[in-house]
Amino acid sequence: MASSHLLQCPNFSTNLKLPSKPTTLKTTPSFLLIKAASSSNNNTSTSTATSNNIRDEARHQNLTNPPQSHNFSAKYVPFGADPATSTESYSLDDIVYRSQSGGLLDVHHDFSALKAFPGSYWRALFDSRVGKTTWPYGSGVWSKKEWVLPEISSDDIVSAFEGNSNLFWAERFGKQFLEMNDLWVKHCGISHTGSFKDLGMTVLVSQVNRLRKMNKPLFGVGCASTGDTSAALSAYCASAGIPSIVFLPANKISMAQLVQPIANGAFVLSIDTDFDGCMQLIREVTSELPIYLANSLNSLRLEGQKTAAIEILQQFDWEVPEWVIVPGGNLGNIYAFYKGFHMCKELGLVDKIPRLVCAQAANANPLYLYYKSAWKEFKAVKANSTFASAIQIGDPVSIDRAVYALKKSNGIVEEATEEELMDAMAQADSTGMFICPHTGVALTALMKLRKSGVIRSSDRTVVVSTAHGLKFTQSKIDYHSNNIKEMACRYANPPVSVAADFGSVMDVLKKYLSKTPKY
Numbered sequence: 159m160a161s162s163h164l165l166q167c168p169n170f171s172t173n174l175k176l177p178s179k180p181t182t183l184k185t186t187p188s189f190l191l192i193k194a195a196s197s198s199n200n201n202t203s204t205s206t207a208t209s210n211n212i213r214d215e216a217r218h219q220n221l222t223n224p225p226q227s228h229n230f231s232a233k234y235v236p237f238g239a240d241p242a243t244s245t246e247s248y249s250l251d252d253i254v255y256r257s258q259s260g261g262l263l264d265v266h267h268d269f270s271a272l273k274a275f276p277g278s279y280w281r282a283l284f285d286s287r288v289g290k291t292t293w294p295y296g297s298g299v300w301s302k303k304e305w306v307l308p309e310i311s312s313d314d315i316v317s318a319f320e321g322n323s324n325l326f327w328a329e330r331f332g333k334q335f336l337e338m339n340d341l342w343v344k345h346c347g348i349s350h351t352g353s354f355k356d357l358g359m360t361v362l363v364s365q366v367n368r369l370r371k372m373n374k375p376l377f378g379v380g381c382a383s384t385g386d387t388s389a390a391l392s393a394y395c396a397s398a399g400i401p402s403i404v405f406l407p408a409n410k411i412s413m414a415q416l417v418q419p420i421a422n423g424a425f426v427l428s429i430d431t432d433f434d435g436c437m438q439l440i441r442e443v444t445s446e447l448p449i450y451l452a453n454s455l456n457s458l459r460l461e462g463q464k465t466a467a468i469e470i471l472q473q474f475d476w477e478v479p480e481w482v483i484v485p486g487g488n489l490g491n492i493y494a495f496y497k498g499f500h501m502c503k504e505l506g507l508v509d510k511i512p513r514l515v516c517a518q519a520a521n522a523n524p525l526y527l528y529y530k531s532a533w534k535e536f537k538a539v540k541a542n543s544t545f546a547s548a549i550q551i552g553d554p555v556s557i558d559r560a561v562y563a564l565k566k567s568n569g570i571v572e573e574a575t576e577e578e579l580m581d582a583m584a585q586a587d588s589t590g591m592f593i594c595p596h597t598g599v600a601l602t603a604l605m606k607l608r609k610s611g612v613i614r615s616s617d618r619t620v621v622v623s624t625a626h627g628l629k630f631t632q633s634k635i636d637y638h639s640n641n642i643k644e645m646a647c648r649y650a651n652p653p654v655s656v657a658a659d660f661g662s663v664m665d666v667l668k669k670y671l672s673k674t675p676k677y
């Protein structure tokens with residue numbers, strides 16, 4: 159074994175000498191490309207010393223100063239299988255979504271290789287990459303590349319520098335409505351296509367890019383969607399020049415969501431069914447045609463989504479919050495959060511994981527009903543219409559993953575009626591946020607758990623906001639116009655129509671000032 163690791167710093171001209179057994183790394187090395195690097199791609203045009211963009215720069219660094227090789231790797235294994243006894247596994251370069259028994263798959267990382275480096279090393283490495291433009295590590299997802307897709311070449315990555323999303327201190331909302339002073343909202347929807355799906359899609363489309371360069375028979379990528387997966391898929395595919403095909407339930411997604419894949423040049427099928435119907439169809443189609451499946455049934459997606467959990471810990475300087483609340487539909491994301499937290503604990507970055515809460519709309523609540531039956535019997539439901547339209551899902555593909563995550567994290571499932579979720583959204587907006595109805599579902603869960611005393615006033619709590627409110631303006635317009643049947647719209651704030659003359663405007667303002675409490 160060599161006596162030292164020579165790790166090449168991408169941004170600085172000096173090489174860092176690290177001890178051969180990196181057990182304690184007290185100072186932040188400034189940094190370390192632990193090279194991820196099978197260069198199986200055929201895209202390695204030999205760059206000269208003059209680098210003219212960040213991708214070329216990364217390629218040039220690798221050619222001129224080959225970084226320390228490593229043996230990090232990942233493969234597909236059947237979800238929930240005991241690694242000690244199961245022999246079934248697949249390369250990530252295989253096109254496979256299900257195990258032999260028809261069950262889910264999981265991406266399994268070689269923990270023994272990752273564990274050769276202590277938690278302090280990983281914390282310092284991840285921290286060193288935040289806020290940079292270095293390809294591809296400036297992305298919040300690819301800053302954790304060794305834990306995501308360790309073997310992909312940086313050249314094959316399709317990224318919009320996603321992640322690194324705002325962890326917002328909800329000071330006024332916490333104080334005013336919940337008597338909490340340590341409430342945070344992780345704004346995953348303030349993102350390239352306006353939802354957390356970007357985190358998973360950069361990984362999936364990057365892998366497809368690699369597979370196509372390997373001449374695997376893949377014409378394009380397809381998904382069923384309630385509007386956010388399709389937006390992310392079409393944007394990342396368009397950026398890489400890969401065809402995308404999206405199946406959308408007709409008249410069940412917002413205009414803003416519908417126009418995203420249209421604008422990005424996807425082949426859009428508007429199908430007269432619900433999301434579960436579209437999901438069934440895309441599964442059948444992708445087993446017949448050379449179209450790669452991009453829904454979270456494909457476990458690659460969750461590898462990207464799990465980085466939001468790591469990012470939360472990082473943003474708290476590696477302190478672990480008590481609670482993390484996630485709205486759930488197809489149920490991949492709740493497992494992705496569990497996986498991110500679990501990896502941080504297993505690899506010594508933190509010493510515990512938060513308790514997870516999965517929040518569902520009462521109109522589409524199969525997980526909630528299952529939880530309430532003490533996990534006795536799962537029954538898919540017919541999902542009814544909900545303002546939280548992106549989680550109008552009755553037969554979630556990741557049900558087993560969600561149950562696993564909740565059991566392992568001492569988790570809870572809550573639900574929100576239409577009135578509760580819309581009121582919660584309006585309340586949050588009235589304190590300066592502009593959230594989506596799904597975040598309203600998560601906030602309702604928080605309100606209920608505060609009321610019952612399960613979540614205490616001082617508990618550090620993170621609510622995951624999954625999409626941008628601007629995608630769901632029609633629901634806000636309906637609410638603030640008092641235009642929703644059988645809903646009181648208690649926090650509606652409709653505009654006042656007034657004639658265009660000084661007297662009328664003054665009358666209206668005087669009335670307003672006399673009624674409004676002074677701050």
Ligand SMILES: Cc1ncc(COP(=O)(O)O)c(C=O)c1O
Binds near residue numbers: 353384386491596625
């Ligand atoms: C905005 C939004 N929030 C929450 C979810 C739920 O995520 P998951 O399907 O992973 O449970 C989805 C998609 O389903 C979504 O688009």
Ligand SMILES: N[C@@H](CCOP(=O)(O)O)C(=O)O
Binds near residue numbers: 381382383384386453
């Ligand atoms: N909300 C999702 C539903 C599909 O979920 P996925 O994570 O399995 O792709 C969407 O926006 O389509």
